[in-house]
Amino acid sequence: MHGTVLMLLKRYVQTQYDHSTWLKLMELSGLENVEFDHKTVYPDENIYALVGQAAEMTGLSAGExxxxxxxxxxxxxxxxxxxxxxxxxxxxxxxxxxxxxxxxxxxxxxxxxxxxxxxxxxxxxxxxxxxxxxxxxxxxxxxxxxxxxxxxxxxxxxxxxxxxxxxxxxxxxxxxxxx
CATH class of the missing domain: 3.90.1520.10 (H-NOX domain)
Known part of the structure; x- marks a missing residue:
């Protein structure tokens, strides 16, 4: 997944919730030491982990x-x-x-x-x-x-x-x- 999409996901979480929610999401996804940038392509597993954890936190499905x-x-x-x-x-x-x-x-x-x-x-x-x-x-x-x-x-x-x-x-x- 392109880093730009992951950076926009970060902004989305921060604007819909707050920065601490993003940090918690990163930690629960096992990505607390990862810093996304807009020039790098990251493994798709990163977005799957983030969306999966967000689904658990919000009660919404990954599709939603x-x-x-x-x-x-x-x-x-x-x-x-x-x-x-x-x-x-x-x-x-x-x-x-x-x-x-x-x-x-x-x-x-x-x-x-x-x-x-x-x-x-x-x-x-x-x-x-x-x-x-x-x-x-x-x-x-x-x-x-x-x-x-x-x-x-x-x-x-x-x-x-x-x-x-x-x-x-x-x-x-x-x-x-x-x-």
């Missing part, structure tokens, strides 16, 4: 935490990748173009990093299907990002996001529709 974190990530992602975003794009357009713009750039600049593959099929002007593929099994993050994009583009009340397969698989189908 991934979704909440995904929503939180969107403003930062939009800032980081703003040069790839066309001004006329809205939620569905962003999803449709993520693989060939942002993910392509991540893979080019950081070959050691591996964002999920998003095979997107546009079904019409107001509907698409995302086939999320990743051995990380973190499709909840993708669902949260879709919801966060809808909020970012002021479409939250018009976007329906429905995973249509098990949310914890390597391959997850997500149906997105604008009403």
């Amino acid at each position: 935490l991934h979704e909440k974190f995904g929503e939180y990530l969107v403003p930062d992602l939009m800032f980081m990748y703003q040069k790839y975003v066309q001004p006329e794009w809205k939620t569905l357009d962003m999803i449709e173009h993520t693989e060939l713009t942002m993910h392509k750039q991540v893979r080019r600049e950081h070959p050691e990093n591996s964002p999920p593959v998003l095979n997107v099929k546009r079904l019409g002007e107001n509907e698409l299907i995302i086939d999320y593929v990743s051995p990380r099994r973190m499709s909840g993050l993708a669902v949260g990002i879709v919801r966060g994009l809808a909020t970012y583009f002021d479409e939250a009340d018009r976007i329906d996001v429905m995973p249509t397969t098990s949310h914890d698989g390597e391959r997850v189908r997500i149906h997105v529709r604008r009403t």
Whole structure:
């Protein structure tokens, strides 16, 4: 997992709870001596440990935490990748173009990093299907990002996001529709 994501997770925990919660989470995860930075790619086990401990601490499932974190990530992602975003794009357009713009750039600049593959099929002007593929099994993050994009583009009340397969698989189908 790229260090930027882990640093944003730290900020998320600190803003939703507090700094002492982050320290406790790091300790319970066995990561109290790890200092994340934005240039390093860390073992995926780090985020699994952190999210697993956070699930125990909050009583939420890992999938729910991934979704909440995904929503939180969107403003930062939009800032980081703003040069790839066309001004006329809205939620569905962003999803449709993520693989060939942002993910392509991540893979080019950081070959050691591996964002999920998003095979997107546009079904019409107001509907698409995302086939999320990743051995990380973190499709909840993708669902949260879709919801966060809808909020970012002021479409939250018009976007329906429905995973249509098990949310914890390597391959997850997500149906997105604008009403």
